[in-house]
Amino acid sequence: MSVKLKALTKSIWVFHLAASPCNNCDIEILDLLTPRFDIERFGMQLVGSVRHADAILVTGSMNRKARIRLKRVIEQAPKPCFVIALGNCACTGEMFAPSYNQMKPLDEVVPVDAYIAGCPPKPEAMIMGVVALIEATLAAAKK
Amino acid sequence: MKGWGKMSDKATAKTTIIPIGPYHPLQEEPEFFKLHVQGERVVKLEIEIGYNHRGIERLAEDLTYDQVPFLVERICGICSCSHPFACVNAIEDVGGVEVPERAKYIRMFTGELERIHSHLLWLGLAGHFLGYNTVWMWAWKYREPVLDLFELMTGNRNHYAMFKPGGVRRDFYEEDFPRAARLLDDLLRPLIMFRDVALQDPVLQARTKGVGVLTREDCVELGALGPTARASNYCIDVRKDHPYAAYDKVDWDVVCTSNGDVFDKVVVRVLEMVESAKICKQCLEKLREVDDGIDCNLKEIPPGEGMGHHEAPRGEVFHYVRSDGTNRPVRYKVRAPSFMNVPTNNRACVGYTVSDATITLAAIDPCYCCTERTAVVDADSGKQIMTWKELLRLSRQKTERLLEKYNSRMDRIWT
Known part of the structure; x- marks a missing residue:
């Protein structure tokens, strides 16, 4: 059993990376921390630096300028580290895909571990997505 | 320590650059501020944007008039009703269309409810920026019922997709009104609490009074909008100055204060929420009486140009559309309020300390996804x-x- 992977699923510290979003997913992420959803119950919290992160939540459709920074920030994260595409924009580019300032979807730039769709996904959906990711990782760690 | 008492001019004159961003723990959105500081005092501020530019104006030209509101809704998730509001105003201005009364009240209800949620959101973030997380948790706790109300009335917590040229997409049901009215009433209690907290809390006063002062002259000169201007006694509100929808048919007041500091901006926003709740309740009353349909079946957009505006939570948002008689706009232009408000940071930040910079930068409630039309x-x-x-x-x-x-x-x- 991979200890590293198992440890990763405990108290996930999250870094929030906004790559040209419309702010909506970002606000819903912050909403997760506030009293109604309060994901700090599960040991999850937002961290200020990507160097402390176990998971990176990427939101937004990622334009040319943000893409270079995004790659650099994700490279700085300690590995192993989850990359989660949050919201339709990060998953597919949504209605911004034909734009002149969009390059490619997130999973063509960096490997993505989980996709949480929705515009914006409800906080419940985000929690469900993370739970599914944890279960899949634990199953993989057992092998 | 020796020499601390009389730091020489040479030492203080040295300018250091403190970068904030583009990925900074205090920012929701990627943007980059360069603070030039001498000691602790900010002497100059440079802003670099472009991390949010998505080419929305160009994309709008590829979409039909019916689709454009969905796109402009996604300019910003917090003002996701202000942009479509201005957009449909602009498109209806091209054709000189008169929309049904009921649609107008539904639009206003959505718009004012959005103001409440946006201001509560800002209030929470302002507390967070001050390191006063209790305010953050409280404000966002009381924001949840507002989002519930949105879900009840429009079907989604954010991105309501209510607007369409010529009307609204879905109707409100009368059986939901009692619950909506109750939620609005319940909201008044925390709003009054926030007002008292803002007026009496020593921590909040110490951090915000006399900080980031923007004079009325600065506001006029830089064209500041919304609560930023109204906190400096520059009383502009497009809902009053140039009424659209049915804003002239409901009873409400423009909130204005005179000091122009961050504290006054808090007060203006808190009092505005009370006014918005007042408008929302009046809309519900009117919606019980008015029943003339929600859509005027706008089919053809004639050639011409139209301008639409809406008082978004951050100030006046302006949309321009030019039509050549086809079903798509040939030119679409968006001017978001933060575009006018962000330059005021250059006046409001400079001269204060670095520790005040974050709250001053946040005090205008900047929205960079709205602003970034140029890269x-x-x-x-x-x-x-x-x-x-x-x-x-x-x-x-x-x-x-x-x-x-x-x-x-x-x-x-x-x-």
């Missing part, structure tokens, strides 16, 4: 820092070029 990228280095002056000059030049181009084209269409 300049240097092909060689991949980045280029544009000052606001430069951006403004470029955008003016472009507007002139477009005017020339389209005027000649429009002449051809009209003749």
